[in-house]
Amino acid sequence: MENRSLSVVALLSLLLAQPVVTLAADAGREAAWQERLGQATAMREESQDMHRAAGKLLEQKNLECAKEFLVNACRNEAYQAYLKTSREARRLDNDGKALEREVRKEQAAARRQRVADEAPQREAERRERQAETAAARQASEHKAAQTRTDKARQAVNGERRKAREAEKLRRKQAEHEAHAAEMKRKAERRADSEARRRAEHEAARAAANR
Numbered sequence: 001m002e003n004r005s006l007s008v009v010a011l012l013s014l015l016l017a018q019p020v021v022t023l024a025a026d027a028g029r030e031a032a033w034q035e036r037l038g039q040a041t042a043m044r045e046e047s048q049d050m051h052r053a054a055g056k057l058l059e060q061k062n063l064e065c066a067k068e069f070l071v072n073a074c075r076n077e078a079y080q081a082y083l084k085t086s087r088e089a090r091r092l093d094n095d096g097k098a099l100e101r102e103v104r105k106e107q108a109a110a111r112r113q114r115v116a117d118e119a120p121q122r123e124a125e126r127r128e129r130q131a132e133t134a135a136a137r138q139a140s141e142h143k144a145a146q147t148r149t150d151k152a153r154q155a156v157n158g159e160r161r162k163a164r165e166a167e168k169l170r171r172k173q174a175e176h177e178a179h180a181a182e183m184k185r186k187a188e189r190r191a192d193s194e195a196r197r198r199a200e201h202e203a204a205r206a207a208a209n210r
Helices: 002-016 020-065 069-210
Strands: none
Touching: 020 069
16 A cells, blocks of 8 residues: 555656646647637628628719719629628638637647646546545544444443442442341340349349248
């Protein structure tokens, strides 16, 4: 267990000791992505501005063409110019969308690569947590077993103490009973002796009166 913990710690130390240049590279790549996404947004916004401006210009040209001699030819020329601008705006919008998709694709690939690169570290951390959990569980089980042992020892000691106290009480009661019995026998002997003495005294008096 100790050797495995040391190997896990060593692996974690190795994985965590990443060069600062790697972090700087990640930050630079993220900044480049944000810059390109900003470009994509700007391209799409410019496309919308071009489309709106082309529509307004077409309306204006149509009004101006109404004053021309060749109205249809004028309006057709204005519409062709509108179509050209619209195609350019659509191309710019598509380029913006393509640039955004490209950046999102690169970001997704980078996330997948980061997950793959961090897998050993996550596995090492998982093994470390597993080892810590196992050690904590073992310590808890040992403590619980020690608690049970202590309680069992305390119970045995308690029973022994109760047995000693009961024996002490039994002896004390026996001594008390023996002492009471001895006192009773002494009293009985004194009573018998007094009765004999009185009987002898009465007999002597009776003999003297004859």
